[in-house]
Amino acid sequence: MANGSTMAVDSGTATPSTRPRAGSLKKLARRRSTTALLLCAPLILLIVGLKVYPTFYAVFLSMLDRKMENFVGLANFAFLLTRPSFQLVVFQSCLFAITAVVMKALLGFILAHLMHNIRGKNQRIWRGLLLVPWVIPLSLSTLTWWWLFDPSYSAFNWTLNWLGFDSIPFLGTTWSARIAVIVVNVWFGAPFFMIMYLAALKSVPEQLYEAAAIDGATAWQKLIFVTLPMMRNIILITVLYSLIVTFADFDIVRILTNGGPQDSTHLFATYAFNVGIESGNIPRGASVSLFMFPILATLAFFVLRDVLKRNKEIST
Amino acid sequence: MTSVTAGAGAPPPRGRVGSLERQRRWALRGSFAALGVFVVIFLVPPFYMIMTSLKSSAEISAQKGSPWIAQSPTLDNFVFLATNPQFQRYFLNSAWVTGLEVILSMTIAILAAFSLSRMGFKGSQVISTGVFLTYLVPPSLLFIPLFQVVGSLGLINNTWVLVLLFPTLAVPFCTWIMIGYFSSIPKELDEAALIDGASYPQILWKIFIPVAMPGIIAATIFAFTVGWGAFLYPLAYLYSADQAVLTVGIVRELIRGDVFAWGTIMAACVMGAAPPIIIYTFLMDYYVAGLTAGATKG
Numbered sequence: 001m002a003n004g005s006t007m008a009v010d011s012g013t014a015t016p017s018t019r020p021r022a023g024s025l026k027k028l029a030r031r032r033s034t035t036a037l038l039l040c041a042p043l044i045l046l047i048v049g050l051k052v053y054p055t056f057y058a059v060f061l062s063m064l065d066r067k068m069e070n071f072v073g074l075a076n077f078a079f080l081l082t083r084p085s086f087q088l089v090v091f092q093s094c095l096f097a098i099t100a101v102v103m104k105a106l107l108g109f110i111l112a113h114l115m116h117n118i119r120g121k122n123q124r125i126w127r128g129l130l131l132v133p134w135v136i137p138l139s140l141s142t143l144t145w146w147w148l149f150d151p152s153y154s155a156f157n158w159t160l161n162w163l164g165f166d167s168i169p170f171l172g173t174t175w176s177a178r179i180a181v182i183v184v185n186v187w188f189g190a191p192f193f194m195i196m197y198l199a200a201l202k203s204v205p206e207q208l209y210e211a212a213a214i215d216g217a218t219a220w221q222k223l224i225f226v227t228l229p230m231m232r233n234i235i236l237i238t239v240l241y242s243l244i245v246t247f248a249d250f251d252i253v254r255i256l257t258n259g260g261p262q263d264s265t266h267l268f269a270t271y272a273f274n275v276g277i278e279s280g281n282i283p284r285g286a287s288v289s290l291f292m293f294p295i296l297a298t299l300a301f302f303v304l305r306d307v308l309k310r311n312k313e314i315s316t
Numbered sequence: 317m318t319s320v321t322a323g324a325g326a327p328p329p330r331g332r333v334g335s336l337e338r339q340r341r342w343a344l345r346g347s348f349a350a351l352g353v354f355v356v357i358f359l360v361p362p363f364y365m366i367m368t369s370l371k372s373s374a375e376i377s378a379q380k381g382s383p384w385i386a387q388s389p390t391l392d393n394f395v396f397l398a399t400n401p402q403f404q405r406y407f408l409n410s411a412w413v414t415g416l417e418v419i420l421s422m423t424i425a426i427l428a429a430f431s432l433s434r435m436g437f438k439g440s441q442v443i444s445t446g447v448f449l450t451y452l453v454p455p456s457l458l459f460i461p462l463f464q465v466v467g468s469l470g471l472i473n474n475t476w477v478l479v480l481l482f483p484t485l486a487v488p489f490c491t492w493i494m495i496g497y498f499s500s501i502p503k504e505l506d507e508a509a510l511i512d513g514a515s516y517p518q519i520l521w522k523i524f525i526p527v528a529m530p531g532i533i534a535a536t537i538f539a540f541t542v543g544w545g546a547f548l549y550p551l552a553y554l555y556s557a558d559q560a561v562l563t564v565g566i567v568r569e570l571i572r573g574d575v576f577a578w579g580t581i582m583a584a585c586v587m588g589a590a591p592p593i594i595i596y597t598f599l600m601d602y603y604v605a606g607l608t609a610g611a612t613k614g
Contacts, residue, residue, distance in 0.1 A: 035435065037431075040428045043425070043491060047447060050458075050462070054462050055461070057464070058460060111351075115347075115351065117343060127604075128597070131600075131603075132593070136589040137563055137592065138547070140563065144365040147368065147581070147582065150578075153376065190358075195607050241452075245454065248457065250547070251547045254547075254551075269456030276463070277460070282460060282463065286461060292454075292457055296453070296454070300452040
């Protein structure tokens, strides 16, 4: 497409008198598209073989019985829906993803604004420090959180006792474990939101604020009528993207609680791992993770709309 | 009030009113104070990780005094790990797997991005959109069917399986970053080269790669971080200690039995977190550029 303009000019000048040239040109174009396809081949092979095919294969697997011999249709899905432990998984996944993303978005927004007030070299240093949670491999930092929450050695509880409060069994009771899991996710993800929002804030033209100031807008009005509309797209795409990733989260719950206490903190991914890999019921595990699919597909649809807009911008 | 501040502050060299200046300074101080609180909160886990790694097992189990500070700091945990053949294996496995993954992913991504952004053929738009879509399919949806696929390839409990699977984590986004960077290169540049008789490989090698170097560095960093920190695939497909990589090795093997050697575990975490952190401190701008790539255009 990039060279479409040159090609068009060339074929325009290729009047009947220069027919052989036009033929070789066509050959050149054909060779070009063959090369183009060849360059894309590894990508297509990888995506089709290890992403598209497994997705469809999962659908097939989910319709087999435990021994993977008989076809049982939607029985696995129906069975899961009647199981209280799976209903808890659905509830916890929604609670986890929505609460965590809302908190990450809010915290990221506040941090980005604070950061935006500081200009120059200082900003680099502060931004650098705040992004550290995002850089440490999640499984390793979650291990540290576990150690912070550890029932007998918890450093948090030591601090609480020191301040005169009672100890809290952070990972021992349902709701404190749920909150703990969310806290770790917010801690890990908020810096990402901050970076995205900071980039968005920087791209808002200064003149808009000047114009608003001349019209007598207060700081609050500037935020509502200038900043938010200008950042709308980035806020939207970051939230959607983060919802997908948070819904599909595995590391935090697996390491911190492994679903406990009493299966109350399981997410789709960790539950699927327990059922599919650890208990060896591959079809049922596949159906557990497939329950994520409609949710993710809906979110992806909205992301895609935005992405297509970008594609159009690039190609023009 | 605030509106006046911003209005007067807009043309920077002019109009320095004392009270406005003071107000600004207070806003700045407030931001610094709030950020300071946030930074302290956010850095609690890394701080505690380092502190614990400096404690001996005796000190941890004694539970005397504040757990936040190592009373008699020692490097024993690090020495133990550095000379422990098992930990060396994890580290080495992580290193070569991630290295291969980065090379593979970047090769695939650069070739494809060049073709998709410049050589435009029928369906190239569909492919680039499709690639982005698959980026949104998380590994936690795929690890069970992949278990069967990997099993039929005979790669269960073989570290090579990660070389095969890690590129799926990195390639879609790397391709996406590279398409963005390649598209920003002026078309006149490669048209001029074409007229001078350059072939496509030459254009890619001599023009695109050097010009898009910042994008390549950003994408490489992304590919590295993703591979180094991956947890689900190695946990699902590798079960014996000699095949494990760092993340899984630390989580699974060091926590054996009833005795949690937390000093050693935290020291292992520090060593495991070190490579990404080092890359991050030196190449922060590229790292951030990789994160925000594509977003600011949307």
